[in-house]
Amino acid sequence: MEYDHVGETDPEVANMLSREVDRQRETLAMIASENHASPAVLEAQGSALTNKYAEGYPGERYYGGCEVVDEVEQLAIDRAKELWGAEYVNVQPHSGSQANMGVYLAVLDPGDTILSLDLTHGGHLSHGHPKNFAGQMYDVARYEVDPETGYVDYDALADQARDVEPDIIVSGYSAYPRQVDWTRIQELADEVGAYHMADIAHITGLVAAGEHPSPVGIADFVTGSTHKTIRAGRGGIIMSDAEYADAIDSAIIPGMQGGPLMHNIAGKAVGFGEALQPEFEEYATQTVRNASVLGERLSEHGLSLVSGGTDTHLVLVDLRKSHPDTTGKDVERALEDVGIVLNANTVPGETRSPFVASGIRAGTPALTTRGFDEAAMKEVADCIARIVEHTDDPDVKGEVAEDVQALCADYPLYE
Numbered sequence: 001m002e003y004d005h006v007g008e009t010d011p012e013v014a015n016m017l018s019r020e021v022d023r024q025r026e027t028l029a030m031i032a033s034e035n036h037a038s039p040a041v042l043e044a045q046g047s048a049l050t051n052k053y054a055e056g057y058p059g060e061r062y063y064g065g066c067e068v069v070d071e072v073e074q075l076a077i078d079r080a081k082e083l084w085g086a087e088y089v090n091v092q093p094h095s096g097s098q099a100n101m102g103v104y105l106a107v108l109d110p111g112d113t114i115l116s117l118d119l120t121h122g123g124h125l126s127h128g129h130p131k132n133f134a135g136q137m138y139d140v141a142r143y144e145v146d147p148e149t150g151y152v153d154y155d156a157l158a159d160q161a162r163d164v165e166p167d168i169i170v171s172g173y174s175a176y177p178r179q180v181d182w183t184r185i186q187e188l189a190d191e192v193g194a195y196h197m198a199d200i201a202h203i204t205g206l207v208a209a210g211e212h213p214s215p216v217g218i219a220d221f222v223t224g225s226t227h228k229t230i231r232a233g234r235g236g237i238i239m240s241d242a243e244y245a246d247a248i249d250s251a252i253i254p255g256m257q258g259g260p261l262m263h264n265i266a267g268k269a270v271g272f273g274e275a276l277q278p279e280f281e282e283y284a285t286q287t288v289r290n291a292s293v294l295g296e297r298l299s300e301h302g303l304s305l306v307s308g309g310t311d312t313h314l315v316l317v318d319l320r321k322s323h324p325d326t327t328g329k330d331v332e333r334a335l336e337d338v339g340i341v342l343n344a345n346t347v348p349g350e351t352r353s354p355f356v357a358s359g360i361r362a363g364t365p366a367l368t369t370r371g372f373d374e375a376a377m378k379e380v381a382d383c384i385a386r387i388v389e390h391t392d393d394p395d396v397k398g399e400v401a402e403d404v405q406a407l408c409a410d411y412p413l414y415e
């Protein structure tokens with residue numbers, strides 16, 4: 001990556017940009033929501049389209065000079081429709097949280113009730129955390145996963161929905177390793193007279209590639225981010241049947257945003273174009289396979305996985321059974337010392353604070369982008385298991401750090 005222009009005018013920032021690329025090259029990114037966008041996506045996102053104001057939608061803008069950005073946005077929409085098979089797509093949400101806000105604004109009134117998964121069980125801030133806009137504007141009831149199995153407890157959810165009578169049920173999660181039964185939740189929503197929003201932020205890429213069942217055409221609304229498994233750069237997306245098009249369009253603008261980020265929408269168009277290539281299916285398949293190998297190997301090392309394994313791109317390790325005195329934060333810090341970057345995560349039935357947490361979440365999207373296969377994932381799992389066992393042992397940490405550097409060299413990034 002060259003930063004010639006910034007380098008000339010602002011060496012201070014140029015230095016930071018280069019150091020961040022080096023950091024990504026020299027560490028293993030295992031935060032499950034992260035990925036490495038292609039140089040083509042990065043270029044589109046860094047383009048002069050950032051200069052353009054384009055409030056409105058293609059063909060109906062409040063500003064002149066939109067003929068080129070109209071084409072860009074329409075292309076992003078058309079490619080998204082092809083990828084996910086939705087009747088209606090809005091590519092303007094600045095991020096996944098804004099996509100969710102757009103749906104809430106389109107169909108809820110302040111004070112209405114959201115029924116969503118508890119945050120410590122794998123939900124997301126924008127599903128109704130008390131300090132998030134969703135928690136402040138709406139009443140929020142939380143459902144949970146079954147503490148024994150780690151799977152969404154659909155029967156308990158049904159009882160709760162009949163009792164609470166929510167206005168919207170939110171499915172789709174941030175730290176849930178299993179497939180979601182969209183149909184079951186939609187049928188429940190229909191029964192209790194609620195909308196159903198499936199938030200596929202984490203699994204947009206897996207759904208596009210057919211590696212996870214799709215909620216499109218089943219759930220009333222499907223929201224997502226565009227920078228996670230789909231690898232199309234920062235942003236959000238909303239999909240639904242055509243009947244909700246006007247409500248969503250006006251919830252986004254004038255409802256909650258001004259001008260769309262046209263440079264990001266160009267990044268989405270490029271990333272979606274990449275995802276339409278046959279290689280992307282291989283990527284998504286390998287991402288899931290890698291997570292499965294990672295989970296199996298960590299289990300062989302005696303670590304306990306929430307739900308016992310994974311169907312997706314991530315595993316959630318519950319440290320309480322194998323290492324009751326080690327926190328998620330301890331492991332996160334020790335792994336960061338050796339060049340493996342992931343996050344401490346709450347686990348179902350969490351007893352520690354979310355900042356400390358009793359679990360770690362590890363995802364394979366970014367490593368799979370670098371070309372990691374099953375054999376390499378096993379090595380990564382071995383590194384993680386050694387650190388969990390020896391969070392404070394400088395000798396072990398030194399050895400693991402060398403292994404990590406060897407893996408980084410074998411699977412180069414942004415050459």
Ligand SMILES: *Cc1c(COP(=O)(O)O)cnc(C)c1O
Pocket residue numbers: 033095096097098123124126172173174175199201202225235236
């Ligand atoms: C990541 C995520 C989002 C989007 O978050 P942003 O950071 O706003 O893009 C939304 N919902 C879920 C379930 C997520 O995991």
